[in-house]
Amino acid sequence: MTFTGFYKKTRKERIEILKNLNLISDEHSHELLENITLDVDVAGNMTENHIATFALPFGIVPQILVNNKEYSLPMVTEEPSVVAAASNASKIIAKSGGFETKILDRKMIGQIALYDVENFEQATSKIEENNLYLLQIANEAHPSIVKRGGGACDISWKILEDDEVKFLVVYLTVDVKEAMGANILNNMLEAIKPYLENLTNSYALMAILSNYATKSLVTASCKIKIQHIDKDIEKAKEIAKKIELASKFAKLDPYRAATHNKGIFNGIDALVIASGNDWRAVEAACHTYATRNGTYEGLSTWIFNKNENILSGEITLPMPIASVGGSIGLNNSVKISHEILGNPDAKTLASLITALGLAQNFAALKALVSVGIQQxxxxxxxxxxxxxxxxxxxxxxxxxxxxxxxxxxxxxxxxxxxxxxxxxxx
Missing domain, CATH: 1.10.8.660 (Helicase, Ruva Protein; domain 3)
Incomplete structure (x- = not known):
């Protein structure tokens, strides 16, 4: 049994296909059929002032090819055309070999802001001298992550100032393995904070993780043969050329960049939510990353090679994604999502999310420069x-x-x- 005509099937038939392909268990198949969602009592312990649960549509992109392996992606979204667009783009890109992804790193960063530092040169020298000791204190605050092969691995600092104040900001980098990492990082930061105050003869303003996850970068790329964009080769060339121009336009105009990136997050948010991850943290990281060159830019890059008739797309994003923690183990719908995905580790899941963002972007740009987005x-x-x-x-x-x-x-x-x-x- 295949996914042919999946969008034409009934809800029951789609669930049956997922079960027959061993993407979901009999138990989870039953839960989907009966629409059994988050238990109201569990929900009450997940948030304050609880009154009920809130439902959103749960859809599937049947087939996406990432790193030569086929996946089905769960998507939670209320926007009608998102799943259809992602499915269509994934089919087109799969014909040309699918997506390739690269994990540039998988670590989280926290920071301690120190103020009223008496001597900055002496303070930074003290931090450098006690670097290993500070890492040891941090790891002693969360020994379980060290046992799993992770832990605090680097300390750096930066001096930030304006006309009125001067900070010494200390950055702690931690390998949080499969976890979301917020609690791990915050515990470690609190542990080293008093030592830093004593070492630098200063006061700590705050100790908190940063959502700007530049140590968790993921790159997704694809190369699309133009015959897969449209059967009419001349028309396909024109579309490819316009997609490259649209990519450049989004780099130059923040007004366009905001909508360009919103389209990317139509896909990213839908999968992040389905996987039980923190979509707010992902959005914060990526939108900040979009400003890394001094102005807000489109996050993707498309280039049309006229000699080879290949449209190449690439996107690099901070993707602080976990496979355990948070609501992942509490929400049955999230458990079903992870089963459909093949229970991936954090790096694989981050790769899938990034690839989906690029697929969503291709679909939006293709529509915009050809038939128009409204059709x-x-x-x-x-x-x-x-x-x-x-x-x-x-x-x-x-x-x-x-x-x-x-x-x-x-x-x-x-x-x-x-x-x-x-x-x-x-």
């Missing part, structure tokens, strides 16, 4: 309008189709079409 959007938007207007499940397709043919695609038109359809049936 795919409006088809799915019509379904949402039909539902919002009160269409029954069996009516949605009919009403959505008529909405697309109507002069005004809006809620009022949808309600009128539903009324006309009911009168026609009578």
């Amino acid at each position: 795919g959007h409006m088809k799915l938007h019509a379904k949402s309008l039909a539902l919002l207007a009160g269409a029954k499940a069996e009516e949605v397709e009919i009403i959505a189709e008529k909405l697309q043919e109507s002069k005004h695609m809006n809620l009022e038109t949808a309600k009128l079409l539903i009324k006309e359809n009911k009168e026609k049936i009578k």
Whole structure:
């Protein structure tokens, strides 16, 4: 059994396909069929002032090829065209060999800001002299991560100042292995804080991890043969050329860059949420990374090689992703997501998320420079309008189709079409 025509299948048939391909267990298949989600009592212990749970659509990109291995990606998103666009882009890119990814590093950074430092030269010398001792203190604060092969591995510092204040900022780099790392890092920072205050004869303003995860960079790339972009080769060349131009435009104009990057995160956020990871931390890291050259830029780069007729895409992102911790072990839906993914380690999961972001970006740019972004959007938007207007499940397709043919695609038109359809049936 394959994924052919997956989007045309019923929900039950899709779940059956996942089960038959051993992507989910019988138990998880049952939970999906019965729509058993986060237990309300578990949820009550995960947040304050709890009143209920909140649901979002849970979809699947059936096949994406990453590092010569095929994966199915769970996506949690309410935006209608996101999963469809990612699926289509993944199919096109797979025909040219799929995505390649490279983990540049997998560590987290924390910082301690010191102020009222009497002698900065003496303070930095003291830190350098006691570097190994400070790392030892940090690791003693969280011995379990050391046993798993991780732990504090580097200390550096920087002097930051303006006209009114001068800080000595100490950075601690920690290998957190498969964990999210916030608690590990914060414990270590608190442990070395009093020692740093004594060494530097200063005061600590704060000790906290940084979400700017420049030690957790991941690169995803792909090379697309233009015959896979469009059967009409001349048209495909024109699209490839325009995608390169669109990439350059997003590097130059922050107004465009914001929307360019939002499209990337349509895919990234959906998989990060499905995997139980902290999408806010990922967004903070990547949007900060987009400003690394002094202005806010598009995060991806596309280049069209006219001689080889190859469109190459690449994206590098800080991707602080975990395979354990947080809600990953508490939320059954998250457990199902990890099973569908093949229970990947943190590095593999970060690679998949980054590749999906590039796929989403390709889909958006291809649509923008050819048919326009609205064509795919409006088809799915019509379904949402039909539902919002009160269409029954069996009516949605009919009403959505008529909405697309109507002069005004809006809620009022949808309600009128539903009324006309009911009168026609009578």
